[in-house]
Amino acid sequence: MDITEEFRQHFDFKLADGYSEQEIAAKLGDPKTIAEQYGSSPAKGSGGERALTVSLLAVGDLFFGMLCLLLYAFEVVIAATAVTFGALSVCLIGDLGRLEFVTLPQMPYSCAIALGVVSTTLCVLSVVGAIYFSGFLRQLIRSYCRFHKNALSAAAGRGKLPSIPAHPQFSQKKRRALRWTALVFTILFAVSSLVGYGLCAAMAGSAEFWHVWGWFV
Amino acid sequence: MIKLIEGRMLVSAQYKKGVLELCVMALLKKRDCYGYEISEYLSGHIDIADGTVYPILRKLKADGLLSTYLQEESGGPPRKYYSLTGLGRETYERDRREYLVFAKAVDTILKED
DSSP states (O other): OOHHHHHHHHHHHHHHTTOOHHHHHHHHOOHHHHHHHHTTSOOOOOHHHHHHHHHHHHHHHHHHHHHHHHHHHHHHHHHHHHHHHHHHHHHHHTTGGGSTTOOOOOOOHHHHHHHHHHHHHHHHHHHHHHHHHHHHHHHHHHHHHHHHHHHHHHHTTOOOOOOOOSSOOOOHHHHHHHHHHHHHHHHHHHHHHHHHHHHHHHHHTSSSHHHHTTTTO | OHHHHHHHHHHHHHHHHHHHHHHHHHHHHHSOEEHHHHHHHHHHHSOOOGGGHHHHHHHHHHTTSEEEEEEOOTTSOOEEEEEEOHHHHHHHHHHHHHHHHHHHHHHHHHHHO
């Protein structure tokens, strides 16, 4: 169905409502003006332009894919860090050095608890980091996909969608929780490190307690 | 003098067109309509020529904001229904917000007169 069909139906409806053809035509407006308004439809992009866009996008996709791989690898590193610190705190606080298959450096149990707490704060901070980073990655990919789609639409002369911001989009609640957790556990980390170091130094009777306990021999 | 008036009319027609696009999308957000329905609805509210709506519908469709489908009606040719696409919905929400802020500002300025 095209333009004339649409106007033919308009006439049919109006005629059915009891208007005369002259009245309908008068109400329809100046034909020249209407014709001009049809002229403002967006022009389709030329074939060459589209091919250029597509090939540039292909190169862009390749680089973006590699960047994503790299960033995903980093996400894995952060997650592994979190797991490691988590496991370390379990070993330290649970006194698992007693077990045959766990090897922990020598230290009094009170020091192990103090250092376990430090490790726990680092674990929580890594988890927050991993969540934030995965949010960032997800949004980065969404943003790129939207850009990709828009570039293709523009080349084809179609409309564009609004672009997507590249920074992580968390709900207000989640963002507040993440920020709060990060702040609290940074403070806890600072305090527990100082306390842990102080305790170890006091127990060993030396500022370089690791030498006293022979950790690196 | 006549030229000036024509120029003013043109400006007025142009800004009206943008706002009319918004009105069409507002109507289609509520439900799918066929062309004549939209034309009647708008000319019932705003003083425009009946024919103005059809080029707007075509442009919105070309921009990917609307999609169309045919529906059989009892005793008549199939009607072309217009429906807002996802892109149309997104665009409508954004333009609506922008327009409301703009209209409010203009309203404030004009009332200071």
